[in-house]
Amino acid sequence: MRTDSRDEIRFLLGDEVVSVRDAAPTTTILTWLRETARRTGTKEGCAEGDCGACTVLVGRVEDGRVVSEPVNGCIRFLASIDGLQLETVEDLGGAHPVQRAMVEHHGSQCGFCTPGFVMSLVALKRDNEAPSEAEIDRALAGNLCRCTGYAPIIAAAQAAAPEPDRTQADEAILRKLRALDDGRSLSIRRDGARWDSPRSVDELAALLLEFPDARLVAGATDVGLWATTLTRELPHLIYIGAIDALRRVEPVDEHVEIGAGVTYADVEPTFDGLYPDFARLIRRIGGAQVRSVGTLAGNVANGSPIGDGSPALIALGATLVLRKGGERRTLPVEEFFVAYGAQQRWPGEFIEAIRVPLPRATTRFAAAKIGKRFDQDISSVCVALRFDLVEGAILEPRLAFGGMDGVPRRAARAEAALAGRSFSEAAFRAAMLALDQDFSPIDDHRASASYRKRVARNLLLKFYRELAGEAATRLEPDRYAHAVA
Numbered sequence: 001m002r003t004d005s006r007d008e009i010r011f012l013l014g015d016e017v018v019s020v021r022d023a024a025p026t027t028t029i030l031t032w033l034r035e036t037a038r039r040t041g042t043k044e045g046c047a048e049g050d051c052g053a054c055t056v057l058v059g060r061v062e063d064g065r066v067v068s069e070p071v072n073g074c075i076r077f078l079a080s081i082d083g084l085q086l087e088t089v090e091d092l093g094g095a096h097p098v099q100r101a102m103v104e105h106h107g108s109q110c111g112f113c114t115p116g117f118v119m120s121l122v123a124l125k126r127d128n129e130a131p132s133e134a135e136i137d138r139a140l141a142g143n144l145c146r147c148t149g150y151a152p153i154i155a156a157a158q159a160a161a162p163e164p165d166r167t168q169a170d171e172a173i174l175r176k177l178r179a180l181d182d183g184r185s186l187s188i189r190r191d192g193a194r195w196d197s198p199r200s201v202d203e204l205a206a207l208l209l210e211f212p213d214a215r216l217v218a219g220a221t222d223v224g225l226w227a228t229t230l231t232r233e234l235p236h237l238i239y240i241g242a243i244d245a246l247r248r249v250e251p252v253d254e255h256v257e258i259g260a261g262v263t264y265a266d267v268e269p270t271f272d273g274l275y276p277d278f279a280r281l282i283r284r285i286g287g288a289q290v291r292s293v294g295t296l297a298g299n300v301a302n303g304s305p306i307g308d309g310s311p312a313l314i315a316l317g318a319t320l321v322l323r324k325g326g327e328r329r330t331l332p333v334e335e336f337f338v339a340y341g342a343q344q345r346w347p348g349e350f351i352e353a354i355r356v357p358l359p360r361a362t363t364r365f366a367a368a369k370i371g372k373r374f375d376q377d378i379s380s381v382c383v384a385l386r387f388d389l390v391e392g393a394i395l396e397p398r399l400a401f402g403g404m405d406g407v408p409r410r411a412a413r414a415e416a417a418l419a420g421r422s423f424s425e426a427a428f429r430a431a432m433l434a435l436d437q438d439f440s441p442i443d444d445h446r447a448s449a450s451y452r453k454r455v456a457r458n459l460l461l462k463f464y465r466e467l468a469g470e471a472a473t474r475l476e477p478d479r480y481a482h483a484v485a
Contacts, residue, residue, distance in 0.1 A: 011084050029086065031078075052116040075224025085173060136158070216350055218240050338407070368462070380452060384400050436453065
């Protein structure tokens with residue numbers, strides 16, 4: 001046990017301080033709520049972070065106020081909410097405006113999924129008192145209902161009155177959260193396993209030098225599944241979410257630097273202003289419960305060939321800031337992926353930040369993912385393209401794909417077919433033909449090889465027509481969900 005750490009998890013349950021000493025490092029919020037706290041309103045539907053029945057709210061202090069975010073309690077570890085606030089459906093008291101609206105608009109049949117829907121809508125209404133139907137749909141993308149149907153739930157969301165003035169309650173919570181923050185790290189050892197929550201980047205670096213085999217977690221949207229569904233042994237977890245310095249997004253020279261602890265939800269507004277297609281891509285990663293905890297750096301570090309963030313970062317020429325002890329090095333994202341399941345990261349080294357080049361006036365960027373569903377689905381193919389358009393010519397094209405190989409990577413022959421050509425459909429059709437020489441994708445349960453090739457080619461044509469302005473508006477999601485011409 002480190003001398004400057006403690007071994008009890010402390011958080012607010014509603015507005016009451018709770019201390020937990022006997023939880024194992026992989027105890028989830030859901031397990032603790034149902035088995036220890038006996039708060040059974042939160043349900044287990046899938047134990048995989050897909051259905052939203054386990055949705056709870058986690059509150060943290062940000063810019064001097066309390067921000068409440070929906071999370072999947074089934075895969076988020078209890079230790080990760082040390083110093084934060086946890087709210088469940090029981091904290092609403094049964095008379096919350098969202099609960100009343102759900103009753104009045106018949107938003108529940110069997111009721112099993114209802115607490116999760118209610119908590120997602122409470123989070124939405126706190127941030128946006130009058131959401132549009134599209135905003136409601138996005139907020140509920142991580143909640144599945146098998147029997148009620150979504151129309152009455154959406155009607156309830158639209159009709160629900162705002163919460164009563166929360167100013168005094170939020171100020172009280174803010175004071176309690178600040179009082180909980182003693183600046184100390186959390187270090188737990190239970191049942192042969194260990195959890196560490198360092199509070200500084202230097203402490204994280206020192207821990208990884210001492211324990212290079214430890215598993216780093218941020219949102220744990222993947223690692224949580226290893227514990228709940230795959231029942232893997234996880235002897236040592238190091239959590240980076242308590243390090244404020246890793247949650248920054250700031251310009252550095254000609255780049256925007258994104259800390260390793262920055263979540264999808266945090267970075268989405270930045271990309272909305274810089275690269276709107278990247279922001280649209282992020283909005284299709286999981287539901288709000290996943291995006292509020294999952295991180296862009298974690299998506300890269302996971303090394304998946306179908307990770308949605310990596311093709312966009314490769315196309316943009318992004319670099320990683322890797323740290324080991326007191327030393328740092330930079331590495332292009334495309335060089336990080338060595339082979340399936342293998343990355344260029346040395347023992348004791350971790351991603352500290354991602355640097356994304358800022359766009360120039362000549363920059364053109366497009367990105368899209370194709371899956372069987374628009375929301376809450378893993379990609380069959382993900383494509384991103386970036387180039388400079390100078391006097392009508394395509395310069396320095398970068399074209400990256402996920403789902404087409406064992407790692408996300410660039411399409412060198414297709415890039416060569418574009419480079420130096422005039423910006424025209426003929427150039428893009430030449431690149432479409434060259435793709436067959438760049439990739440030999442596999443058949444699997446997500447898509448056949450022939451489907452992947454056809455989709456990849458058609459997405460290039462889609463990019464050209466959108467960038468050329470031939471489409472007055474973007475295609476609706478269901479019209480390009482499979483992108484097969």
